[in-house]
Amino acid sequence: MSDRNQWGYFAEGTIHLICSSHNDIAWFDTPAATIEWRDQKSITPALERMAENDTVHFSMENVLYLLEYLERHPERKAEINQLVLDKRFDWGATYNQPYESLLSGEQLVRQTYFGRKLVKKLLPGADARVYYSPDIPGRAMQMPQILAKSGIPYMLISRHKPSLQYWYSPDGSKVLSWSMGHYAELRMFGHAFNSTFDKAVDRIQKDLQSWNDEYTQRQIPPHFAYLWSADYIPPHDFDSLIAQWNEMRQTQDAPKLQYSTPEQFLDAINAARPPLEELCGERPNIWLYIHGPTHHRAITAKREAGVLLPAAEMFWTIDALLEKSFAKYPVQAFNRAWTNTIYDDHGWGGNNGHITDEVFRQKLERARDLSEDLLRQSTAAIARRIQPGHGTPIT
Structure with a gap:
């Protein structure tokens, strides 16, 4: 096992374990069958996990799935509302996950109108501040502008190099964008996380070392995130890994390891307003x-x-x-x-x-x-x- 004391820039930082489940309206099966699967295999198990362990967090990617779930389970609305207020259950800030450039400008605006605005109306006191688009390899030129002016400061993407950046529209509006490389990246690091504790530590340490210079040069707060997400999966159980990690921290200066959400991770990054890479304009949809x-x-x-x-x-x-x-x-x-x-x-x-x-x-x-x-x-x-x-x- 590698020397666990060599955590470099991240020694006093935090590692965010983000559990999510990538869903389409359908694709897995018909819309009706997928709604049932999403209920029984993703959202309901997540609620059960959060009831069992008050440190567990979970993220779903858009508001349509919330509407579908509450139509099937209106009795759980108060429970979900409280979890959102507690920052433990994160819902994406758009109605669904569209092909951005296939929509008119006003249709894109309505994604946030029936996204963030609807969350605020449906769940009193709640908010939605992250736009999830982890699957589509395409960005509309005006999307950062629409998000920023709708009060949505963050964008989660993939099929893009692992990075943190500011993505601008031509008018100067921007959002803080995060890509983990590919939303199913867990296939790359998952074997280590599901193996022995020593292998998990080695993998995390190597990943942090690869980011050490980037974070240092850009003065990014020492927060790093893993997105555990793939198509239609249930929430992952990291309880044992976190417990062993906390024991390890009793004897060495290692970063914290905790359940989290994209909003909490990106809030921590954005707090310092670091000079991140800047991108501007459209990414044509190759699909x-x-x-x-x-x-x-x-x-x-x-x-x-x-x-x-x-x-x-x-x-x-x-x-x-x-x-x-x-x-x-x-x-x-x-x-x-x-x-x-x-x-x-x-x-x-x-x-x-x-x-x-x-x-x-x-x-x-x-x-x-x-x-x-x-x-x-x-x-x-x-x-x-x-x-x-x-x-x-x-x-």
Whole structure:
């Protein structure tokens, strides 16, 4: 075993063990079957682990999964609310995990509207401050701007070199972005963590040594994180590793090792405002070939709804101002249309993908149809206010 006393820059730091579970809306199976699996194999086991051990933390990647779970288990809302307030259960700040550049600008904004804003409404006192996008190899140019101006300071990505960086939009807005390399990186370090304690210590020490110069030169606070995540997995049990680690720290100066969340890790990094690497602009989605060309009808409906919905909102607002009241403003219809038009995530296809793709298409076409109806209703209401004078009115 290597000399455990040589912890370098991290000797007085903290190692964050982040347990999560990467999910698509489907891909594993149909949306309905995947909702059931996510409940029984990820979220419910996580709640059980957190009830057994008050140091355990867990992270889920978006708000749609919270809505699905509470629909199945409304009796657990108060429990989840308290865990979120205690910073032990972290939910991603967007509605789902989209192909960013497949969405219009306003559709991207609605990801945060039905993400962070909905968390704050649904779970009193709670917040969501991390955008999870660990699977998609693509960034829209405006995404950091939308996140920053929505009060979401952090972005978790992968399929990108292991790094901490500030990712900018052209207007100067930025978010602190973290990549662990690949969200399934546990296949690289997991064998050591699941082996003997000595091998786990050796692996952690080697990883920290490889980051020692970067952290020192950029004056990054000595916090390091491992993301234990893969597709549709339950929470991992690190209790024994942490217990043995705490015993080791009785005899040597080693960093702390603890359960954590991306928000807690990135808060610790961001506290010092370190001079991290800076990136700006778009990362083209190299999976583009899968969707735009091969789901023509569905994506066309999505794009049409992305144009029609803002127009409908504008004309309904004009009608409300003329009416001097928003009492008739169709809030629920707009919410239904918007959530339908951003429902499809990055998980087209997969197991029983013909069913998933049909569900996505129906949602998007329903959004387009609702948008057309809302726009027609608003313009008709405004037109009815016109009182014709002399001559024949043009309709």
